[in-house]
Amino acid sequence: MFSPPSLRRWVPVLAAAGALVLSAAPGAAAAGGPHLLYAGAVPGARIEVNGPVAFDIVGMPAGTDEVTVTSPALVEPVPLTPLRKGSVEFVQTDAPGTRHRIRGDIAPGTYPVTATSHGRTVATARIPVVAEGSAMIGRFVIGDAKRPLPAEGDRSAVRPGSDVIVVLTDGQPAAGETSLTVKSPLFDGPLTLRKGEDDPGCKCDDGSTLYGGHTTVRDDIPAGRYPMTVVSHHGQETTTRQVTVAGPPVPHSRLPWLLGGGAAVALVVLASIAVRRGRRKRRAAA
Template sequence: MSYLYRGVGRVVGAAGLVLLVAVGAAGPAGAVGVVNVAGVAGPLEFPRADDGPRLGFSGATTLQIETGERVYVGLEGMPEGWKEAVVSSPALAEPVPFVPAPGGPPGTGQVADPAHTYLVRAGIAPGTYPVAVSSGGRTVATDRITVVAPGAAYISRFAFGPREDFLGGSDSTPVRPGAEARIVLTDYRPADGEKTVVVTSPVFAGPVTLRRDGPDDPGCKCDDGGTVYAGHARVRAGTAVGTYPMTAVSHHGKETTTRQVTIAGERVPDTRPWLIGGIGAAVLLGLSAVFRSVLARRGRKAADRA
């Protein structure tokens, strides 16, 4: 499945637009225009309420666009009768010229040279850069595009909830004190060779290791194209009701991601009294044996002196 089908870039507003990224079908519904971008046909989603020109973006491997990476740009909502348009930005290595897309939805553009590859500039610092659409000698729309460093994590889901829950979405759900929790993290740009991710939180007794392809992986289709790390741990029984940070350390210790998790409800009673009793009995038996051994040695020493 093409990455263009796994996610879409959304643009909202008519001027001073801000580029938002989403994964799968998340977010508000939009009108999907099939546009030819840099020689690749695929759906880019645009807001339906906006009557002006609109832009869509997608990176070569994920929705986040790396410096030096190939970029796809879609154009929609151009006025009737337009003949040419140019998308330019300090983030792009060169402007992207558009012409009306034959047979496409009204106002949809396609790049003038579909065989050409357009890139984000390799030498720029990661950050957010302005984008302008010009047509007929004037600017008809503006936008902003965010680029990230090569190899940066793209974590779309870092969720926490009761172990029996599916955790198919990106939101965490409350867990009771003393209950077992499932933790799921999805990275669309994982580090090479990274098979585990370590998670810490005040609600756990210690670090929790999330593993790829483990039994806690919910197998959600919303993760198409992403690498899933999952695991479980028991919330400390003495944790007070409230909100706590949960932090993942990934990319071999170079990146951290933090989410807030909620502890709510009554404490889960300890269902393992037999284990506690067994340990106590074993300790008592051990102490009794030691005590008998000490008494026996003392008795032997007394007999030898006599």
């Protein structure tokens, strides 16, 4: 699909997004009628305001010689041509001077798309358009600090009281955003994810920017599903993942607590008293 050289860059996008099924036009055969596919400029078939687009239509009747895609979201109509002579698949070709893009003066939203052949509607679609420069969250996961991190979408669970790592990758981070804040009922307070915080469990080789941080799941949280939300792009975008809590709480040694806070002060006072008593004994002996 999208075999011409000008469109080969869209193949990984469609592979990542899966089959982008769009509605057949009224009157077309539900099973064998034409299906319009599209790809955006980023994984997941997102399309940005002012961003490029690519269309493909499959299942056209034999003998069709041209298809045109139109939408109020497009700068100009997009012509599709047969993949090869006699093909039932039509693809977009970007000739010099064409502007096959989303308009830059529209608001984010969902817009209708229509494919026609000689004035007859053959397929329709609705494409979601996001704001220009939107976040491209490729991975936002939590996992046990002692185990490999789960992949995005994997079914995994954390235990109450467990030490965890939270990582997020953004293929299009906002300029100057060096840290992000994550909030969740899982934690006692907000967690800061720092840019470039690497961990053996997440090696990002796709050019995205990694944010990471370590924290502990509350040891009194009941089993269940809980939201984990990050606000990015300087407060403009919110991304939420659901996290499963299951299993018995992780036991923790009380020694770190005893060596901190008021207990540490008490130890210092006791040591000071012991030193003073030792001095008095030495003076009395003298």
